[in-house]
Amino acid sequence: MSSYDKYQTPLSTRYASQEMMTIFSARERASTWRQLWVWLAEAEKELGLPIPDDALDQMRANVVVSDKAFSVARDYEARFRHDVMAHVHAYGEDAPAAAGHIHLGATSCYVTDNADLIFQQRALDLILPKLAKVIKNLQEFALKYNEMPTLGFTHYQPAQLITVGKRAAQWIQELMMDLEDIETVRERLQFRGAQGTTGSQATFLELFNGDADKIVQLNEILCQKAGFPSTYAISTQTYTRKVDLRVANAVCALGATAERICADIRHLANLKEMEEPFEKSQIGSSAMAYKRNPMRSERITALGRKLARLPANFTATFETQWFERTLDDSAIRRMDIPEMFLLADSILLALDNVTNGLVIYPNVIRSRIDQELPFMATESILMKLAAHGVSRQDAHEEIRVLSHQASDVVKQQGGRNDLLERIKKNEFFKPVWNDIDSLVDPKLFIGNSPKIVEDYCNGEVAARLARYKEALDKASTAQLSI
Numbered sequence: 001m002s003s004y005d006k007y008q009t010p011l012s013t014r015y016a017s018q019e020m021m022t023i024f025s026a027r028e029r030a031s032t033w034r035q036l037w038v039w040l041a042e043a044e045k046e047l048g049l050p051i052p053d054d055a056l057d058q059m060r061a062n063v064v065v066s067d068k069a070f071s072v073a074r075d076y077e078a079r080f081r082h083d084v085m086a087h088v089h090a091y092g093e094d095a096p097a098a099a100g101h102i103h104l105g106a107t108s109c110y111v112t113d114n115a116d117l118i119f120q121q122r123a124l125d126l127i128l129p130k131l132a133k134v135i136k137n138l139q140e141f142a143l144k145y146n147e148m149p150t151l152g153f154t155h156y157q158p159a160q161l162i163t164v165g166k167r168a169a170q171w172i173q174e175l176m177m178d179l180e181d182i183e184t185v186r187e188r189l190q191f192r193g194a195q196g197t198t199g200s201q202a203t204f205l206e207l208f209n210g211d212a213d214k215i216v217q218l219n220e221i222l223c224q225k226a227g228f229p230s231t232y233a234i235s236t237q238t239y240t241r242k243v244d245l246r247v248a249n250a251v252c253a254l255g256a257t258a259e260r261i262c263a264d265i266r267h268l269a270n271l272k273e274m275e276e277p278f279e280k281s282q283i284g285s286s287a288m289a290y291k292r293n294p295m296r297s298e299r300i301t302a303l304g305r306k307l308a309r310l311p312a313n314f315t316a317t318f319e320t321q322w323f324e325r326t327l328d329d330s331a332i333r334r335m336d337i338p339e340m341f342l343l344a345d346s347i348l349l350a351l352d353n354v355t356n357g358l359v360i361y362p363n364v365i366r367s368r369i370d371q372e373l374p375f376m377a378t379e380s381i382l383m384k385l386a387a388h389g390v391s392r393q394d395a396h397e398e399i400r401v402l403s404h405q406a407s408d409v410v411k412q413q414g415g416r417n418d419l420l421e422r423i424k425k426n427e428f429f430k431p432v433w434n435d436i437d438s439l440v441d442p443k444l445f446i447g448n449s450p451k452i453v454e455d456y457c458n459g460e461v462a463a464r465l466a467r468y469k470e471a472l473d474k475a476s477t478a479q480l481s482i
Contacts, residue, residue: 134351
C-alpha cells in the first residue's frame with residue numbers, strides 16, 4: 001500500500017522539521033527503549049548483579065531497531081497484546097545472550113516513561129534555539145525601524161503614535177516570556193529512573209538483597225547516562241502527569257503568542273503597511289490573480305490555535321489518573337506529546353521565515369498618519385494659542401467645529417483630512433499659522449518609543465540571546481517549500 005493510501009498528519013508531511021519528526025519516530029522510540037535496557041543492565045552489573053559481558057555486548061550491538069525487528073515485535077504484540085513485552089522478546093532474538101537479563105527488575109514504565117522524558121528533553125532543546133532565532137529576527141527589525149512613526153491602535157481605532165519598532169518590541173516581549181517559561185521547564189525536567197511497579201522500588205530492593213543505597217546509586221548512574229540531573233523524588237508506576245502538564249503550559253503558550261503576532265501582521269497587510277515575504281512566483285488566490293494573501297501568517301495562526309488549546313488534554317489526562325496509575329493516559333499521550341512539539345516546531349519554522357523577511361511600506365504608513373495626525377495635533381495648537389493669550393475654551397470650540405467639518409469630508413465625502421488647511425484659513429488661528437507645520441512632525445508624537453525599544457532590545461533581549469550565540473551564529477533562515 002502506498003503512503004498516499006493512508007492518512008498521514010500534515011504536521012509531518014507539510015510543516016515540521018525532519019529533526020523533530022525523527023525524535024518522535026517509531027524507530028527512535030523503540031531504539032531508545034533498547035538504549036534504556038542497555039543502561040539498566042550496565043548499571044546493574046556495575047552494582048554487582050551477574051550480567052554476562054557477552055550479553056551486554058550483544059545488547060549494545062543491537063540498540064537500533066531494524067525493520068526486521070519491528071516485524072518480529074509486531075508478531076509478538078499480536079500474541080501478547082503488550083507492546084513493551086513484544087519488544088523485550090524481539091530484542092532477545094537480536095541479543096540472545098541477553099534474553100534472560102533484558103528488563104531485569106523493571107516495569108514497562110521504566111522504558112515508556114523514561115523515553116518520553118528523553119524525547120521531551122530533546123524536543124525542548126530543539127525548539128529553544130529556534131525561538132531565540134525568531135526573537136533575534138524581530139530584535140533586528142525593531143532596532144531598524146526604531147524611529148519610524150506609525151499609528152497605534154486601541155480598539156482597532158487610530159490612537160497615539162508609536163513606532164514600527166515599538167510594535168515589534170511588543171511581540172518580542174511576549175516571545176521572551178515564552179522563552180523564559182520553556183527554559184524553566186527544560187531546566188526542571190527530571191528522570192523517572194528505576195522505581196518499580198508502584199514507585200516503591202520493591203523489586204530493586206529484592207535484587208540488591210535489601211541494600212537501599214544501591215538503588216540510590218542505580219538511579220544516579222541512570223541519570224548520568226541519560227543526561228538528567230536527578231530523578232523525581234516521588235513516582236508511582238509512572239512519573240506524575242503533572243510534569244507533562246507543566247511542559248505543555250509553557251510550550252503551548254507559544255501558540256497563543258504566535259497567533260496574536262500573526263493577527264497583527266495580517267491586519268497590517270490589509271492596511272498595506274506591512275507584508276510577510278512573498279515569492280516571485282507565489283500565487284495568492286486561484287481566482288483573484290492580483291491578491292497577496294498573508295498565507296504564512298494565516299498558517300501560523302491556525303497552527304497556533306491548535307497548539308494553544310492542547311493543555312486542556314494534558315489537564316484532563318493528569319486529573320483523571322487514579323491512585324498509582326491508570327492506563328487511560330497511554331493512547332492520548334502517544335498523540336498529544338509528539339503533536340505538541342511538532343506544532344511548536346512548525347510554528348517556529350514559519351515564524352522564522354516570516355519575521356526575517358517582513359516588508360514595510362513607509363509611504364502608506366505616512367499617508368495613514370497624515371489622515372489622523374491633524375486631529376492629534378490640535379492639543380499642541382491649543383497650547384500654542386494659550387501662549388499667545390487666547391482663551392483655551394474659545395480655542396477648543398473653534399477646533400471642535402473645524403474638526404467635525406474635516407471629519408465629514410473624510411467619512412461622508414471620502415476625501416482626505418483637511419483640518420490643517422481649514423485652520424490655516426481661519427483668522428482665529430492667525431497667531432499660530434506659522435507654527436502649524438512644525439507642530440505636525442510625526443516624530444513629535446511618538447513619545448519615548450525609540451528609547452524604550454533601544455533599551456529593551458540592547459539590554460534584556462540581547463542578554464538573553466547571548467545564551468544562544470553559538471546556535472544563532474550558525475543558524476540560517478528557515479525556507480518554506482509550501
